[in-house]
Amino acid sequence: MKLTARHWMLLAAAGSAALMIGALAFQHIGGMAPCKLCIWQRWPHVAAMAVGALALLAILPQRLLAGLGTIAALTTAGVGLYHTGVERGWWEGPASCSSTGVAGQSTEDLFAQIMSAPLVRCDEVPWEMLGLSMASWNAVASLCLAGLWLMAWTRAA
Secondary structure (H helix, E strand, C coil), X not given: CCCCHHHHHHHHHHHHHHXXXXXXXXXXXXXXXXXXXXXXXXXXXXXXXXXXXXHHHCCCCHHHHHHHHHHHHHHHHHHHHHHHHHHHCCCCCCCCCCCCCCCCCCHHHHHHHHHHXXXXXXXXXCCEECCEEHHHHHHHHHHHHHHHHHHHHHHCC
16 A cells, blocks of 8 residues: 555654653653753654645645644754753753743742652763663654654655
8 A cells, every 4th residue: 555645744753642641651750850951852742743634634735734743843853952952961951941930929829839849960861772862762763753754745645
């Protein structure tokens, strides 16, 4: 069976969904809270899944969708490579952390929130396999997914 552009797009979007499920499993089952850069890596996967859903609806040109999916996959790969560099000490990461804001909270509530928040650093590797961190594996997998999106682009009408 010859795969069509839509098949390639759905396969790539499913790959992003699998990576998201894995990330959420590490977070919620494994107890590994994500750092700021980990969260940044998730958003392009969500975008790629949305592009896959649009591919199912067939309301936009396939080449456009495949191009958007490619951009999403390359974006998360780029953030993953950047994160890898931060983890390895090749360059500095973001200086600030994200916060949820403090408006309307008492001093006691704010202090309790700060004390209960997990300390998650972008420059530490909480898990690795075969010498690669999760950020590195995300970059590798996302580059493969970009290849799938490009296959869809070449097959698109």
